[in-house]
Amino acid sequence: MTHSVFIDGEAGTTGLQIRERLLGRDDIRLVQVDPARRKEASARAEAFAEADVAILCLPDDAAREAVALTADMDVRLIDASTAHRIDPNWVFGFPELAAEMREMIAAARLVSNPGCYSTGAIAIVAPLVAAGLIDEGEALSINAVSGYTGGGKALIGEYEGGTAPAHFVYGLNQRHKHIPEIMTHGGLLVQPVFAPSVGNFAQGMAVQLPLHMDADRSAAALHQALSDHYAGQQFVEVATAEEIGARIDPTALNGSNQLRISVHGEDDTGCALVVAVLDNLGKGASGAAVQNLNIMLGLPEDLGL
Template sequence: MAQTVFIDGAAGTTGLEIADRLAGRSEFELIVLDDASRKSSAARADALQAADFAVLCLHDDAAREAVELAAGSKVRIIDASTAHRVAPGWVYGFPEIVGREAVASATRVSNPGCYSTGFIALVAPLVRAGLLPADWPYSCNAVSGYSGGGKALIARFEDDADIAWRGYALALGHKHVPEMQARCGLDLPPLFTPAVIPAHRGMVVEVPLMLAAMPGAAAPDRLREALAAFYADSPVVRVADATVPDELLLRRSNGPSDAMTLHVFANADGSQARLVAMLDNLGKGASGAAVQSLNLMAGLDEKVGLAL
């Protein structure tokens, strides 16, 4: 018998991409509200109360409201907003980091932020293994396709072809920073510099390391080996070998992908390194991650329905 799924906020970019990944899958049956009902609290409450699973593709306040509307029901929730990413009682929906069993058994799962996914994938295993210090002042530079900014930013980029680069969060208060710090076990919040480029999808997240100045930091080859071992059983995350390409490219023509590739680059004497994650901000950075968690919660293979 198919398990029912309600996507609250199904008309947004993340919701639409989740629905695409679930289309044609016999394991799930979508509960769909018509346009007249999808903003009705009463209709949403009925859907949440009836569903086996709900995925919240909403802004933070609406996500909190949805959790209240679901109170007392059997529904198991995946929240794609920022509202519960460091909240007590919520399992962080990054199976490779928190453990597949933790996600599979959870009733409340918070979907990671897109930038956070790249940063945490690179840093958390290395800090956990003692190969990078937890008390270092890390920085993170990242660029993303504009689709992660919602309908208003999508329209802005598509209507103004003159925008080549958009830097933002200039007051250093980006909403992903708390989860980046918490999930990596860092003493200090990372200095995060995000930007948006004129591509619909795609993301590069980089963590530069001055290894020579970092007490107890391991050599670049050891960092790469540790990441490769950590993700050895992951069908989603891969670690590139030591071969250094001439360049890394994000292409505007890239289609959906739920995979993520991690790189470790270094200078000749190993005193400096660049940790780089490449992913689809709408894939492992959003919708693909939600479907991966949904699969595990439903007792299925985590990679079913993903573009890998």
């Protein structure tokens, strides 16, 4: 069976990578809009009506407009923007988050794709909250570094043009757009201090959660809780500190849909660091969208991945 898929915003970074993942598949037919008409609402409406599933790779306001445009259509939607990630009418598209998530995604008409930073943060925090190793009211700090492709065309242009710094920290006002979804889907009641940054590399990401340890929250307990939660998962793995070594490379999983978590620190120091590595354009964006698409269509999750 062939399924029709429309990528609304396929010219952007995420859209291009989704298109690349779907182009070689004989089970997918990509619905196209004449480039000369791609900003016309009528042309996009025709494409939506023709598609079984549409993937929105748009700014938030444009994504909301697209949802309104499709309100009376049968087309199912995956939204890669921030617009609907904490909307209770949308299913959060992180299949590994909880046991029931795949069934919810498979049955949903509306699925919101997680953000890149939040994928790494939630992957760490949610299982530890569920296991009682992080209190929902605990004050946390989350640090992260991403490749510059996460900043869109303008930032890509700065780095490729040689005008950007080697590394910079941003989101200093603590209003980064991923914080609400980290809190909602991580199970936190207190806003974490979030310190995102960008490095001089195109793709890749490392999200870091520092924690103080005690008798209950040892490095072994943290590792075990995460290992138990992700046991049997294809795209999320938990590695030992020995397997990772003394350095963590944020580009280690580039080109894949993998996410790797590891716990570091020795109990006598009282300090631990939990780190998630992923491709910000893979499991953090286009790879996740294709994984969700496959689940929604009842196909093997790893098709195209």
